[in-house]
Amino acid sequence: MAALRSLLPCVPGLLRPRHGCAALRTFAAGAKFEYIITEKKGKAHNVGLIQLNRPKALNALCKGLITELSQALQAFEEDRAVGAIVLTGGEKVFAAGADIKEMQALTFQECSFTQFLRQLDQLSQVKKPIIAAVNGYAVSVGLRRPRTQFFTASCLCMERGTGSCFEKA
Numbered sequence: 001m002a003a004l005r006s007l008l009p010c011v012p013g014l015l016r017p018r019h020g021c022a023a024l025r026t027f028a029a030g031a032k033f034e035y036i037i038t039e040k041k042g043k044a045h046n047v048g049l050i051q052l053n054r055p056k057a058l059n060a061l062c063k064g065l066i067t068e069l070s071q072a073l074q075a076f077e078e079d080r081a082v083g084a085i086v087l088t089g090g091e092k093v094f095a096a097g098a099d100i101k102e103m104q105a106l107t108f109q110e111c112s113f114t115q116f117l118r119q120l121d122q123l124s125q126v127k128k129p130i131i132a133a134v135n136g137y138a139v140s141v142g143l144r145r146p147r148t149q150f151f152t153a154s155c156l157c158m159e160r161g162t163g164s165c166f167e168k169a
Protein backbone atom coordinates (compact mmCIF):
# COMPACT_ATOMS: atom_id res chain seq x y z
CA MET A 1 0.00 0.00 0.00
CA ALA A 2 2.88 2.36 0.82
CA ALA A 3 4.32 1.77 -2.62
CA LEU A 4 0.93 2.46 -4.20
CA ARG A 5 0.57 5.68 -2.24
CA SER A 6 3.97 6.84 -3.44
CA LEU A 7 2.76 6.32 -6.99
CA LEU A 8 -0.38 8.28 -6.25
CA PRO A 9 1.17 11.03 -4.12
CA CYS A 10 -1.96 13.18 -3.89
CA VAL A 11 -4.69 10.64 -4.28
CA PRO A 12 -7.66 12.98 -3.72
CA GLY A 13 -6.37 15.30 -6.40
CA LEU A 14 -5.46 12.50 -8.70
CA LEU A 15 -8.78 10.79 -8.38
CA ARG A 16 -10.82 13.97 -8.65
CA PRO A 17 -12.94 13.66 -11.78
CA ARG A 18 -11.61 15.91 -14.47
CA HIS A 19 -14.52 17.65 -16.12
CA GLY A 20 -14.73 18.72 -19.70
CA CYS A 21 -14.36 15.18 -20.98
CA ALA A 22 -15.48 16.37 -24.38
CA ALA A 23 -11.87 17.36 -24.80
CA LEU A 24 -10.09 14.25 -25.93
CA ARG A 25 -7.18 13.03 -23.86
CA THR A 26 -3.96 12.21 -25.53
CA PHE A 27 -2.30 8.93 -24.77
CA ALA A 28 1.47 8.60 -24.79
CA ALA A 29 1.26 6.15 -27.67
CA GLY A 30 -0.68 8.67 -29.75
CA ALA A 31 -4.25 7.37 -29.37
CA LYS A 32 -6.97 9.81 -28.32
CA PHE A 33 -9.27 8.95 -25.46
CA GLU A 34 -12.57 10.46 -24.37
CA TYR A 35 -13.54 8.27 -21.41
CA ILE A 36 -10.22 7.47 -19.78
CA ILE A 37 -7.00 9.26 -18.88
CA THR A 38 -3.68 7.47 -19.18
CA GLU A 39 -0.29 8.46 -17.88
CA LYS A 40 3.02 6.85 -17.14
CA LYS A 41 3.95 7.35 -13.50
CA GLY A 42 6.99 6.71 -11.33
CA LYS A 43 10.57 7.92 -11.53
CA ALA A 44 11.29 5.57 -14.39
CA HIS A 45 7.87 6.10 -16.00
CA ASN A 46 7.37 2.40 -15.67
CA VAL A 47 3.87 2.34 -14.16
CA GLY A 48 0.96 2.69 -16.54
CA LEU A 49 -1.94 4.53 -14.91
CA ILE A 50 -5.44 4.26 -16.36
CA GLN A 51 -8.15 6.42 -14.79
CA LEU A 52 -11.78 5.89 -15.79
CA ASN A 53 -13.02 9.39 -16.57
CA ARG A 54 -16.74 9.49 -17.23
CA PRO A 55 -17.77 11.25 -14.01
CA LYS A 56 -21.22 12.45 -15.09
CA ALA A 57 -22.31 8.84 -15.62
CA LEU A 58 -20.34 7.56 -12.59
CA ASN A 59 -17.88 5.80 -14.89
CA ALA A 60 -20.58 3.49 -16.23
CA LEU A 61 -18.96 1.08 -18.65
CA CYS A 62 -20.29 2.17 -22.03
CA LYS A 63 -19.03 0.66 -25.26
CA GLY A 64 -16.68 3.59 -25.91
CA LEU A 65 -15.13 3.36 -22.45
CA ILE A 66 -14.66 -0.39 -22.73
CA THR A 67 -13.02 -0.02 -26.13
CA GLU A 68 -10.66 2.69 -24.88
CA LEU A 69 -9.80 0.68 -21.77
CA SER A 70 -8.99 -2.29 -23.93
CA GLN A 71 -6.77 -0.18 -26.20
CA ALA A 72 -4.92 1.39 -23.27
CA LEU A 73 -4.32 -2.00 -21.66
CA GLN A 74 -3.00 -3.37 -24.91
CA ALA A 75 -0.67 -0.39 -25.31
CA PHE A 76 0.72 -0.75 -21.78
CA GLU A 77 1.02 -4.51 -22.24
CA GLU A 78 3.15 -3.94 -25.33
CA ASP A 79 5.19 -1.09 -23.82
CA ARG A 80 8.39 -2.73 -22.61
CA ALA A 81 9.09 0.19 -20.27
CA VAL A 82 5.91 -0.49 -18.31
CA GLY A 83 6.19 -3.07 -15.53
CA ALA A 84 2.75 -2.75 -13.91
CA ILE A 85 -0.59 -1.07 -14.50
CA VAL A 86 -2.78 0.81 -12.00
CA LEU A 87 -6.49 1.04 -12.81
CA THR A 88 -8.54 3.60 -10.93
CA GLY A 89 -11.75 5.58 -11.07
CA GLY A 90 -12.95 8.74 -9.35
CA GLU A 91 -13.31 9.87 -5.74
CA LYS A 92 -16.97 8.94 -5.44
CA VAL A 93 -17.13 5.94 -7.68
CA PHE A 94 -14.84 3.41 -9.28
CA ALA A 95 -17.46 2.28 -11.80
CA ALA A 96 -21.27 2.06 -11.66
CA GLY A 97 -21.20 -1.16 -13.65
CA ALA A 98 -22.34 -1.67 -17.20
CA ASP A 99 -24.03 1.28 -18.87
CA ILE A 100 -27.64 0.32 -18.33
CA LYS A 101 -28.86 3.07 -20.63
CA GLU A 102 -26.92 1.47 -23.48
CA MET A 103 -27.92 -2.01 -22.38
CA GLN A 104 -31.67 -1.36 -22.41
CA ALA A 105 -31.70 -1.38 -26.20
CA LEU A 106 -29.87 -4.72 -26.40
CA THR A 107 -31.09 -8.30 -26.12
CA PHE A 108 -29.50 -10.70 -23.64
CA GLN A 109 -27.60 -12.37 -26.49
CA GLU A 110 -26.32 -9.05 -27.74
CA CYS A 111 -25.06 -8.13 -24.28
CA SER A 112 -23.46 -11.49 -23.64
CA PHE A 113 -22.01 -12.60 -26.93
CA THR A 114 -21.07 -9.44 -28.77
CA GLN A 115 -18.18 -7.13 -28.09
CA PHE A 116 -20.31 -5.09 -25.67
CA LEU A 117 -18.96 -6.59 -22.47
CA ARG A 118 -16.61 -9.20 -23.88
CA GLN A 119 -13.81 -6.74 -24.40
CA LEU A 120 -13.69 -6.37 -20.62
CA ASP A 121 -12.40 -9.92 -20.41
CA GLN A 122 -9.17 -8.63 -21.88
CA LEU A 123 -8.28 -7.46 -18.39
CA SER A 124 -7.75 -11.03 -17.34
CA GLN A 125 -5.54 -11.69 -20.40
CA VAL A 126 -3.04 -8.96 -19.57
CA LYS A 127 0.12 -10.59 -18.27
CA LYS A 128 1.50 -7.55 -16.46
CA PRO A 129 0.23 -7.06 -12.91
CA ILE A 130 -2.79 -4.76 -12.71
CA ILE A 131 -3.50 -3.01 -9.42
CA ALA A 132 -7.06 -1.74 -8.95
CA ALA A 133 -7.16 1.40 -6.78
CA VAL A 134 -10.80 1.63 -5.77
CA ASN A 135 -12.69 4.52 -4.18
CA GLY A 136 -16.44 4.65 -3.68
CA TYR A 137 -19.00 2.55 -5.51
CA ALA A 138 -17.98 -0.46 -7.51
CA VAL A 139 -21.15 -2.00 -8.92
CA SER A 140 -21.68 -5.35 -10.64
CA VAL A 141 -19.38 -5.54 -13.67
CA GLY A 142 -17.53 -2.54 -12.25
CA LEU A 143 -16.96 -4.63 -9.13
CA ARG A 144 -16.02 -7.84 -10.88
CA ARG A 145 -13.16 -6.10 -12.69
CA PRO A 146 -11.18 -5.22 -9.54
CA ARG A 147 -11.73 -8.77 -8.34
CA THR A 148 -9.91 -10.11 -11.38
CA GLN A 149 -6.93 -7.88 -10.70
CA PHE A 150 -3.61 -8.98 -9.40
CA PHE A 151 -4.09 -6.75 -6.35
CA THR A 152 -6.86 -4.45 -5.22
CA ALA A 153 -6.14 -1.45 -3.02
CA SER A 154 -8.70 0.88 -1.62
CA CYS A 155 -7.26 4.28 -0.95
CA LEU A 156 -9.96 5.01 1.63
CA CYS A 157 -11.15 2.59 4.26
CA MET A 158 -13.33 -0.11 2.75
CA GLU A 159 -16.94 -0.59 3.80
CA ARG A 160 -18.38 -3.67 2.23
CA GLY A 161 -22.07 -3.70 1.44
CA THR A 162 -24.26 -6.64 2.13
CA GLY A 163 -25.47 -7.22 -1.43
CA SER A 164 -23.52 -9.20 -3.97
CA CYS A 165 -23.96 -6.40 -6.45
CA PHE A 166 -22.84 -3.29 -4.63
CA GLU A 167 -19.62 -2.59 -2.85
CA LYS A 168 -18.52 0.84 -1.66
CA ALA A 169 -14.93 1.53 -0.68
Ligand SMILES: C=CC(=O)SCCNC(=O)CCNC(=O)[C@H](O)C(C)(C)COP(=O)(O)OP(=O)(O)OC[C@H]1O[C@@H](n2cnc3c(N)ncnc32)[C@H](O)[C@@H]1OP(=O)(O)O
Pocket residue numbers: 056057058060061096097098099100101102137139140141142
Ligand atom coordinates in the same frame (compact mmCIF):
# COMPACT_ATOMS: atom_id res chain seq x y z
C1 LIG B 1 -23.71 -6.29 -16.79
C2 LIG B 1 -24.18 -6.11 -15.59
C3 LIG B 1 -24.13 -4.89 -14.80
O1 LIG B 1 -23.11 -4.26 -14.57
S1 LIG B 1 -25.63 -4.48 -14.17
C4 LIG B 1 -25.32 -3.14 -13.00
C5 LIG B 1 -25.49 -1.86 -13.67
N1 LIG B 1 -25.33 -0.80 -12.72
C6 LIG B 1 -26.36 -0.40 -11.94
O2 LIG B 1 -27.45 -0.91 -11.96
C7 LIG B 1 -26.06 0.78 -11.03
C8 LIG B 1 -27.00 1.91 -11.40
N2 LIG B 1 -26.64 3.12 -10.65
C9 LIG B 1 -27.06 3.32 -9.38
O3 LIG B 1 -27.72 2.51 -8.75
C10 LIG B 1 -26.70 4.64 -8.77
O4 LIG B 1 -26.32 5.53 -9.83
C11 LIG B 1 -25.58 4.59 -7.70
C12 LIG B 1 -26.10 3.88 -6.42
C13 LIG B 1 -24.32 3.86 -8.19
C14 LIG B 1 -25.18 6.05 -7.32
O5 LIG B 1 -26.35 6.79 -7.01
P1 LIG B 1 -26.29 8.38 -6.97
O6 LIG B 1 -27.63 8.88 -6.47
O7 LIG B 1 -25.07 8.81 -6.25
O8 LIG B 1 -26.10 8.85 -8.51
P2 LIG B 1 -27.22 8.90 -9.67
O9 LIG B 1 -28.08 7.69 -9.62
O10 LIG B 1 -27.90 10.23 -9.63
O11 LIG B 1 -26.33 8.79 -11.00
C15 LIG B 1 -25.61 9.92 -11.54
C16 LIG B 1 -25.63 9.81 -13.06
O12 LIG B 1 -24.99 8.62 -13.47
C17 LIG B 1 -25.86 7.85 -14.30
N3 LIG B 1 -25.59 6.42 -14.08
C18 LIG B 1 -25.36 5.83 -12.90
N4 LIG B 1 -25.14 4.52 -13.07
C19 LIG B 1 -25.26 4.30 -14.40
C20 LIG B 1 -25.15 3.12 -15.21
N5 LIG B 1 -24.85 1.93 -14.69
N6 LIG B 1 -25.32 3.24 -16.53
C21 LIG B 1 -25.60 4.45 -17.10
N7 LIG B 1 -25.71 5.60 -16.39
C22 LIG B 1 -25.54 5.51 -15.05
C23 LIG B 1 -27.25 8.24 -13.83
O13 LIG B 1 -28.20 7.95 -14.83
C24 LIG B 1 -27.06 9.72 -13.60
O14 LIG B 1 -27.02 10.40 -14.85
P3 LIG B 1 -28.27 11.34 -15.31
O15 LIG B 1 -27.82 11.94 -16.60
O16 LIG B 1 -28.44 12.35 -14.20
O17 LIG B 1 -29.45 10.42 -15.46
